[in-house]
Amino acid sequence: MSQTEFNDPLWRQGISGAQMLFVAFGALVLMPLITGMDPNVALFTAGIGTLLFQLVTKRQVPVFLASSFAFIAPILAAKGEFGLPAVMGGIIAAGLVYILLSVVVKLRGPSFIDRLLPPVVIAPVIISIGLALSPVAVNMAMGKAGDGSVELVPYQTAMLISMPALITTVLVAVLGRGIFRLVPILAGIAVGCSIAALLGVIDSSAVSQAAWIAMPNFIAPELHWGAILYMVPVALAPAIEHIGGVVAIGNVTGKNFVKKPGLHRTLLGDGLATSAAGLFGGPPNTTYAEVTGAVMLTKSYNPKIMTWAAVFAIALAFIGKFGVALQSIPVPVMGGILCLLFGSIAVVGLNTLIRHQVDLSEARNLIIVSVTLVFGIGGMVIGGQEFALSGISLCAISALLLNLLLPGGAGWRNRDLEDA
Numbered sequence: 438m439s440q441t442e443f444n445d446p447l448w449r450q451g452i453s454g455a456q457m458l459f460v461a462f463g464a465l466v467l468m469p470l471i472t473g474m475d476p477n478v479a480l481f482t483a484g485i486g487t488l489l490f491q492l493v494t495k496r497q498v499p500v501f502l503a504s505s506f507a508f509i510a511p512i513l514a515a516k517g518e519f520g521l522p523a524v525m526g527g528i529i530a531a532g533l534v535y536i537l538l539s540v541v542v543k544l545r546g547p548s549f550i551d552r553l554l555p556p557v558v559i560a561p562v563i564i565s566i567g568l569a570l571s572p573v574a575v576n577m578a579m580g581k582a583g584d585g586s587v588e589l590v591p592y593q594t595a596m597l598i599s600m601p602a603l604i605t606t607v608l609v610a611v612l613g614r615g616i617f618r619l620v621p622i623l624a625g626i627a628v629g630c631s632i633a634a635l636l637g638v639i640d641s642s643a644v645s646q647a648a649w650i651a652m653p654n655f656i657a658p659e660l661h662w663g664a665i666l667y668m669v670p671v672a673l674a675p676a677i678e679h680i681g682g683v684v685a686i687g688n689v690t691g692k693n694f695v696k697k698p699g700l701h702r703t704l705l706g707d708g709l710a711t712s713a714a715g716l717f718g719g720p721p722n723t724t725y726a727e728v729t730g731a732v733m734l735t736k737s738y739n740p741k742i743m744t745w746a747a748v749f750a751i752a753l754a755f756i757g758k759f760g761v762a763l764q765s766i767p768v769p770v771m772g773g774i775l776c777l778l779f780g781s782i783a784v785v786g787l788n789t790l791i792r793h794q795v796d797l798s799e800a801r802n803l804i805i806v807s808v809t810l811v812f813g814i815g816g817m818v819i820g821g822q823e824f825a826l827s828g829i830s831l832c833a834i835s836a837l838l839l840n841l842l843l844p845g846g847a848g849w850r851n852r853d854l855e856d857a
Contacts, residue, residue, distance in 0.1 A: 445739060453737045454745025456616065460731040461503050461746070463622025466763050467778075468504035468720050470771060471573070471583070472512045473521070475718065477653035477753075477760035479504050482719030484750035486710025487743055493706035494698045499732055499740045500686055501747070502710045505723035506782060507675045508668065510569050510829045512720070513583065515667040521718070525658035527668030528715030534672040535679075535708025543701035550680065558836040559677045560789040561806045565813025565832050566674065567783030574779045577772025578603070589768050594636055599773030602629030606774050619730050622774055629770030638767045644758055651757030656718030666826060670833035675723050679707050682724035689733045801845045809836040
């Protein structure tokens with residue numbers, strides 16, 4: 438990273454920051470739209486979270502933090518059972534898990550994470566997150582609510598919208614060049630909304646009535662142990678993704694961020710960003726791989742660029758018409774894109790097993806992966822009305838306990854961390 442990088446004129450930093458937000462924007466707002474949160478709040482908390490991360494890491498790491506897809510399943514489940522304020526309390530608690538991990542990493546070193554969360558634990562949890570959400574994507578693509586309870590758009594009309602949106606997202610991801618390859622979600626939304634407008638599915642009346650400047654719909658959190666138990670175990674999978682993200686951006690910039698500013702600082706920054714999001718009513722935050730790709734493509738290694746991206750996100754959060762326009766995106770548009778995104782989450786888990794050569798012919802590994810997948814995808818529930826674990830939360834805890842209790846665990850060392 439050259440000294441000239443840090444002395445870029447402000448106007449150039451601002452343009453680069455806007456570009457980074459543009460790359461992150463599609464996934465950033467899609468997650469709150471799926472879960473029924475305010476996208477303007479998500480923009481605000483992404484900006485605040487990124488600034489907190491920069492503060493903790495002494496503005497050394499060029500990453501942007503925004504909505505994490507790993508939490509969609511527990512948010513939907515906890516929201517239906519306990520309400521959105523209780524979900525916010527759970528998100529705050531999930532952030533505290535990161536903070537606790539950062540303290541342990543500071544005291545014990547990064548190898549502690551290797552032993553607690555090896556690939557055989559994390560991979561099936563990530564696979565379960567993607568596959569458990571697949572019915573939500575399919576229902577939305579066919580014009581139904583995520584749970585399939587009601588038809589929002591007639592089936593034939595919905596398919597005429599969702600499939601072109603999906604195809605566009607796929608083609609841009611595969612055939613796109615330069616910066617456009619990094620925005621397949623935005624391309625899919627643009628095409629899907631254009632077709633929906635031609636078919637008369639989009640209702641723009643709410644946009645015309647909305648104010649230009651408006652406060653985001655902030656939601657105060659509530660403490661509810663049931664919602665916390667839904668959210669906290671899921672934080673284990675994004676924690677490992679976070680480590681991968683830190684190593685990846687280090688490879689791109691040629692710096693070892695695991696050592697300086699240190700993995701404990703990056704985990705702490707992620708945790709504070711997630712807990713802060715819960716305080717305001719936003720989704721949990723995570724580092725964005727799309728932005729890492731944009732950093733690699735543009736060679737914009739200056740962390741100050743992410744400060745600009747964060748400021749732009751916060752400013753957009755107060756444009757009322759913008760948020761209402763996002764909320765008017767038809768369900769089939771999102772459903773078509775999610776058919777790819779949720780599948781991609783599962784593939785990340787599969788790739789984790791393959792990349793680290795986890796031997797599934799070994800009985801111990803086979804048991805951990807098998808039980809975790811069935812519990813996570815099948816919707817197993819353990820407990821009663823007062824206390825129950827289910828879905829992704831249950832499969833995360835099950836994988837962790839099986840790994841700790843089953844004999845034969847010789848331990849595993851993360852090659853990325855060793856190389857770092």
